[in-house]
Amino acid sequence: MVELKQLLRGKLVLYGLAFLLLLLVYAIAQNPRPLVQSLAGELSDVYYSFNSRQPPPELVFLEIENDSVRQFGRWPWQRKILAEGLQRLEQAKVIGLDMLFSEATRARHDLALIQTLAQLPVIGGLFLNGPMSSELDEAAWSALADSAILGVQHSGLIASQRIELPTPQIREALPLLAALNITADDDQLFRHYPVAFQVHDLVLPNLAVQMWRLAKQQNVQLSAEHATLGAQYLPVDAQARLRLNFYPTDSWQRITFAELMQDDWQPERVAGRIVLVGISEAGVTDIRATPLGQIPGPLIHLTMLGNLFDGSLLTPINGLQLFSLMCVSLLIGIWTWQLRLPVVRIAVWGLQAVTLCVLGLLAYKYFNLWLEVFYPIVLLFLWLVLGEAWLFRISTAETRYLRNAFSSYVAPTLVNKLVKQGEDLHLGGQRQQLTALFTDLRDFTPTTEALDTEVLVQHLNAYFGLMINRLHRYQGTLDKLIGDAVMALFNAPLADEDHAYHACLAAAAMMQALEEFNHRWPDDPIRQLRMGVGINTGEAIVGNIGAAGRFNYTAIGDAVNIAARLESATKEVQQQWQQLPAAQRPCQRVDILIGEATYKAVKDRLPCYPVEELVLKGKSQPLPAWVLDWQKMVQDSVL
């Protein structure tokens, strides 16, 4: 019982360890290391391939691609060409330039661009690299402040000490500036988009955010606690980054610069639209690696702008939501651990993992929620390994417990069966049909007197070894050894539908074994043993009977008592039997007596002969009994 309690405690320990693993994985998910983050990203990036959304129709990518480069020469072009093209976008609502004019070129070309920029709702770019920001003059800071998000207190923003601006003349012409920086994740894939950057005491928005501000005339509210853009909640991370919700790369409205410069260009094509001018020509190296593959850098800005326009910003399932999900998984896991077959358990774990992936996909596709399914799946795997290891440990302990409890009583094959069907072991008593077998040595006193104690014990041990072996061979359970007597049970503790028959076979085998045992000392009659066997079938109370911590598996009841009485009667019946004429004796010896119920169970299969009804001690009515002719059974090779 103590061991059983330890086993139960073992499962509680398993649940406790599983919860600790949950806390560990949850903590890692809250602040993942770069490698872990990359692995998580690799798994959840699959979601994007299920996204068939189209970008908002207001957005246009004006790209400088191969045809344009062939037509106007290698980038960078003369700024008057760019100025001419930008003039053709005059009907656009907002124009974003994903390019930086940090150096002066020919004065008349620069002037053409300056004059154009000053007339358009255009946002120019700046890069957060190059010269130190401390080198900027007050005019530059003032211009930056005009484009900045003022009044932001957010210590987590990505900060830069360096900044590269357009030339002062172009900077003054540009209505607004915006950062063009995008930061890659640790695996060098671009999945996140910083809303803004900290440069000294200014917070400079990124290009997509600035384009939204200009288009919608809405400001950004940004703090460590929350972020909003107009009325739109921004699910930013600690660095004020948003997860990009990519569109299929071929779904964008694209206009090439070459098209723009054609004589038949229709300015209405961009009327009221948001146009981002950028370079997709491969030679310019503004190509970024994303979960969808290599795409032009400007499309990352447009993707974020599209997310802002169609409200498809991805909200991570994190914090309490992720913790709750993990807890639900743990509850399912605890249920899974109750399943008996390992293969079923593993299948359930797998099913749960698949379900999580499907849930993550559905959450993404229909609710713009982002579940990093990596963490719960890793948790499932850890639970699987932990659980199987722990259950193996418990199973081993259970096996050891059962073997310890029964191996000395029950045949090894039965022990194996008990171990496999542990629930069939009922501790405590129950009423059931069984067959009880009793043996006792006849005329054993001379032997005990003749042999030294040590020799006698060895002799008895050899005898008991043979008897118990034969019992086990026929699924008998040794109940106890009482002096030189043996008490055995059939149909307990494990069910045996043919227990009466098996008890008879065991008794005959025991007699045969005893005969072989006696042949070891053909000339030493003192060592030769004689044995009587009584077998009776009936109802008895069987189970672990005794005090707590010390149980004794046994059977009690009238059926058992009668078996013992039958064994006692064998000697007397043998004597009576010998007095009969040989012709009237169906068999020569009466070594085994069986009761009525046993007889009825085996009469058609085994040689049994009635004897006179026996008046047994403690019984008011005489009972019928039969001799089991074990020698004929040996001859007929029944054993």
Added chain:
Amino acid sequence: MLALFFILFSMLSVARAQPCGAIATLQRIEGIVKVQPAQAAFPLRDVQVPHGLCAGDKVFTLTNGKALIIYDAGELVLDNSSKVTIIQAQQLNLDEGSAVFEVQRQAKGQELQAHTPLIVIGVKGTRFLLTSQDKNTQVALIRGLIEVQRQDKQEMAYYQTKPNTDVLELSEQERLEFEQFVKNRGQEFAQFAEQRRAEFSAFVQAIALQEGLQLSLGERDAKYIALEAPISDELEQQHNELAQWLN
């Protein structure tokens, strides 16, 4: 962040009327100072002073900036890295940073009240310096008399500096705590140090701050604390620099 805002019960006139109905004037600026009109996504470019400020307008000073805002009740000098929101004629928010308020004596029943989310300051013609940064608010009364109480009328643990400030004996635990404060929360160092020298006075709903004293308002161990002490050299110096801009 503790936003500090003022409700002016008196109707204010402004120096220069604006189409939006200006209720205050940005009179003087130094360094980079930006004005962001109400509901605008971007600040105004090339603000020229004097500039009328309307309800909802925000005035920002950057690191090297300083601004003088005037109104009927008085003047406000905004220190660098600060932000004021003109809520309405009777209310200005000092969202962040520091400012010196010079408030002229008001008619009875029309006194200015200074509000924070936690406190209300009754002003009867006075000059005081307010700083609001992170979770700390300080009020240094240069002249006049003000009364401070919590917005929710709950009690504050009111500490006053001990008469003999030379004696400061710290236990080992207190010394470690002190060092940790200095290390991690430099901004609260002065407040903590003062509190070590101060003694608990009472739980009060309102504190009448006397001239020459400062009140440091903060929260420690989930308790709201008001620590009264002589104006520190740092605040004194800050006031002196800003006060030069007062007319």
